[in-house]
Amino acid sequence: MKAVVITAPGGRDRLEVQDLPEPDLPAGHVLIDVAWGACNWGDIQKRQGVYPDPVDYPAILGGEVSGRVAQLGEGVSGVAVGDAVAAITGPDMLRGFAERVAVPQAFLIPLAEGLDLRAAAAYPVVSLTAWHLLHTAASVKAGDVILVHAIGGGVGLALTQLGRAAGLRVIGTVGSEGKGRHALDFGAERVIPRDSEDFVAVAMEVTDGRGVDLVIDSLGADILPRSFDALRPFGRVINIGEAAGEPDFAVRKKLYERSTSFAGFEVLHAEPGSPRWRASVKGIAAHIADGDLRLPIAEEFGIDAIRDAHEFLESRRASGKVLIRVGGA
The missing domain is CATH 3.90.180.10 (Medium-chain alcohol dehydrogenases, catalytic domain)
Structure with a gap:
């Protein structure tokens, strides 16, 4: 073969x-x-x-x-x-x-x-990753605001659609103007080009100064530490990759600025075959069949x-x- x-x-x-x-x-x-x-x-x-x-x-x-x-x-x-x-x-x-x-x-x-x-x-990978980010690694509720870095990528687009299905407000960042078209089509409220806009300022603007509830970061580098500045008090950053490079920052100091929390995530830690994994597979299959996850x-x-x-x-x-x-x- x-x-x-x-x-x-x-x-x-x-x-x-x-x-x-x-x-x-x-x-x-x-x-x-x-x-x-x-x-x-x-x-x-x-x-x-x-x-x-x-x-x-x-x-x-x-x-x-x-x-x-x-x-x-x-x-x-x-x-x-x-x-x-x-x-x-x-x-x-x-x-x-x-x-x-x-x-x-x-x-x-x-x-x-x-x-x-x-x-x-x-x-398989992006939809199950998005599902478990929202419902296993975090516990989102309707009305929460999430900020998704690289929202134009596969995980970002799945998060946009599954987030909207859960009643969330979804904003996100892209590397440059034009890469967020699909996210907007799928219901993102705002897409922020990082080369021309300050995503922290926009996050504060759309939440009336409160900050977002959850940030999903797949980029690392200098984007990860700044993501904590976009959070509300007791908000959470979940990192799923370092596509832009390894970050170098004092994470403990950032956590104390707003009493926030930080976690990493790997989809296979959601235990394939477990009840929660089977629930996610069933949920994803239903979204695909209904045509509301594309x-x-x-x-x-x-x-x-x-x-x-x-x-x-x-x-x-x-x-x-x-x-x-x-x-x-």
């Missing part, structure tokens, strides 16, 4: 499409004929060798996919061969950019028959053009998901 392999950490030239044996199928796993995969910033980090969790090289990249069930491992029930599914590929979020992948059953998202598999590949596709690439996909994602031009056509079903 064809698969995208990173032979050793480094530049895009380290990416290779190789012909590999099909994967084993352990008990409790489902073998998927992969139609589409989605390329995420974590794939870039794994290629570069800077991903927070260890990666054993060579490795097959790809952490989320869509396709159809090809075979059931021992002990699997409630799913049938031929079913349309989306999935996070497992705890290490690898092996998805291949013609077949074995996935733990707990990581599956069943799809309504007829749902476009191309669109479905965009949902994620735009920024660009798609064939599996043989994986280096071009990485280049596009690293260019920061994407507003929406970057897809990899594997089987193309």
Whole structure:
């Protein structure tokens, strides 16, 4: 089978499409004929060798996919061969950019028959991340104001739609003018270009000087410490990444300025297979089926053009998901 392999950490030239044996199928796993995969910033980090969790090289990249069930491992029930599914590929979020992948059953998202598999590949990581940010890592309530950095990206757009569905007011930042169009279309109240506006000032303006209830930060660098200045007293910042660089600041001092709190978040800590995870999968599937959760596709690439996909994602031009056509079903 064809698969995208990173032979050793480094530049895009380290990416290779190789012909590999099909994967084993352990008990409790489902073998998927992969139609589409989605390329995420974590794939870039794994290629570069800077991903927070260890990666054993060579490795097959790809952490989320869509396709159809090809075979059931021992002990699997409630799913049938031929079913349309989306999935996070497992705890290490690898092996998805291949013609077949074995996935733990707990990581599956069943799809309504007829749902476009191309669109479905965009949902697993970002939609479940957004759901658990709002309902597990934080406990939002109708009327709360949230500030989402990089609101034009996949997680940002999912947060916008799920936040609006929960009755929240959603504002967000983008790197430059024009990248927030989708967020506004999906119900964001205000999108702030960081290159021309002060997001702290805008946050205070839209909350009449009170500050926002929650900030979701995926950028780090100097944006993270300033995010605390946009909070109300007892507000919360949740960090989910450092796409703009590692921050360097005295976090304890910032917390005491408004008695705020700070947390990190990783979606798989929401325990796939647990009752709260099953509730999130059910909720996401319902939103997708109802058409009130939509994620735009920024660009798609064939599996043989994986280096071009990485280049596009690293260019920061994407507003929406970057897809990899594997089987193309």
